[in-house]
Amino acid sequence: MVERVVPEGKRQRRRPTKQGAVLSERLIVETALNLIAQHGAEALSVRRLGAALGADPSALYRYFRNTDALMLAVADELIGRAQQGWAPTGYWRADLRAIGLRIHGSYRSNPQAALLAAHRTTGRPHEMRAVETVLGVLREAGFPDGLAVRVYHAFVDQALAFAAQDAATLALPSAAKEADAEVWREVYGRLTSDTHPHIAATFPLLAADMRGSGYPFALELMLDAVAALKPVADAR
Amino acid sequence: MVERVVPEGKRQRRRPTKQGAVLSERLIVETALNLIAQHGAEALSVRRLGAALGADPSALYRYFRNTDALMLAVADELIGRAQQGWAPTGYWRADLRAIGLRIHGSYRSNPQAALLAAHRTTGRPHEMRAVETVLGVLREAGFPDGLAVRVYHAFVDQALAFAAQDAATLALPSAAKEADAEVWREVYGRLTSDTHPHIAATFPLLAADMRGSGYPFALELMLDAVAALKPVADAR
DNA sequence: ACCTGAACACCGTTCAAGT
DNA sequence: ACCTGAACACCGTTCAAGT
Helix, strand or coil: CCCCCCCHHHCCCCCCCCCCCCCCHHHHHHHHHHHHHHHCHHHCCHHHHHHHHCCCHHHHHHCCCCHHHHHHHHHHHHHHHHHCCCCCCCCHHHHHHHHHHHHHHHHHHCHHHHHHHCCCCCCCHHHHHHHHHHHHHHHHCCCCHHHHHHHHHHHHHHHHHHHHHHHHHHHCCHHHHHHHHHHHHHCHHHCCCCCCHHHHHHHHHHHHHHCCCCHHHHHHHHHHHHHHHCCCCCCC | CCCCCCCHHHCCCCCCCCCCCCCCHHHHHHHHHHHHHHHCHHHCCHHHHHHHHCCCHHHHHHCCCCHHHHHHHHHHHHHHHHHCCCCCCCCHHHHHHHHHHHHHHHHHHCHHHHHHHCCCCCCCHHHHHHHHHHHHHHHHCCCCHHHHHHHHHHHHHHHHHHHHHHHHHHHCCHHHHHHHHHHHHHHHHHCCCCCCHHHHHHHHHHHHHHCCCCHHHHHHHHHHHHHHHCCCCCCC
16 A cells, blocks of 8 residues: 655655645645635535645645545644633633633634534544643532543533534535525424414524524533532632 | 425325336435435435435435435434424423433434434424424423523534534444544543643543543533523422 | 436546656 | 646436436
8 A cells, every 4th residue: 555645744845736836734724724714615625625726636635645634634723723822710610611612613613624523532732731621620620520520521522512513504505504594484483373382482582592502501501500519619 | 496396295196216116205215314324424315315216316306406405304304203202291301301312312323314414404394393392391391481492492402412423423434433432542541640630630530431422411410500590499 | 297317517536647 | 756637436406308
């Protein structure tokens, strides 16, 4: 089996493509992010990316062994950006809230990559730091180890699960996104009280609430419940 | 614009395909679920589905206007299977717990299909019934409309988000699944207290807890918090 | 009324050849 | 050493024609 992908540091020479681009992992990842940002998730294909780079599509296979490897590189770039500039305050509730909303927000900011990243254990430095940070917030606040671990698990999985869920919605092709929105107007908005009394009675509230993410409220409920389980009640 | 998709109830005659199959929405959805269960989510294409049904691929466009509509029908079938044989007990906590665990379980038992289905709003009968049921449990328990709607949203999104998250893990190719498990032994198991004190201190507890799903505990935390918000406290 | 088959405009990926 | 171009094996979807 031939190893076709040369690690980024070991490349010796580079020849520009016909259109003059000098390829690199970094350039490819950034071009991919731009492509998604400008033309939507469905615009990311090897062929389009090649065109955007000014290279033959097949040239990308010298840098990434397949599309999945490219997506993971993009995801890793985003995990790095997400953790930048945050420090714990010493208040466990505020810290967990901030971490949860940051994970959720960063995944939402690049839904396509988030979908591939959210259900994998990478064991990479950024992920390790996040695990250590969350466990540290709980243990230093006085949660005993057994409880800290269970809360860590529920908290992180909730953040990742909602992040992936909301990213998935954002990553839908725009036609599907509109179809989902139309369902609320055209289907749920027309149900009557003889067949669906609870939907009919609450429809305007329901349609308004469903426009946003359920995560912020779900996170607050979790923090409420965790506070009630904490052995030594305090204001932090 | 021509309306090419005839509603299921209004079809008049049916001619078997060359290979003798008599098509229907139901047969197509069930064949799609079988295809996914047997050969993975990536095996689901209009062309393969046509072949599995013994029909020309383009014949499916008489039943679903595009692939997206077919996916919504598959999603709704999963929701329907989750609700089969369940009836409310009148105890809101027990009812929400049962519904949450059923959704989670149904999606986990069809992980490949769940991945394609869990983040869509179908607007189809099974989904409509589920929405009505959950809202009904909350409103009949005495939650005021505004709170019932917010709790409904957080509850349903959390169930679907965890279901998709856990389904994603189950749907990984077995090589990737093992690689993820190895990360816990080989990476997190080797971290020392000088760089990652909290992980090092709790590792055995952590590794054990992470083997299961975080959903049951997260659900219980949500029910705890919701009980505390309920205007009239009661034992139900 | 319903199904077919050809056609169109795309995909990801491989590999021998070119520079 | 790196990029190219053709080729392969797929996609989803449309529409005139067939039954």
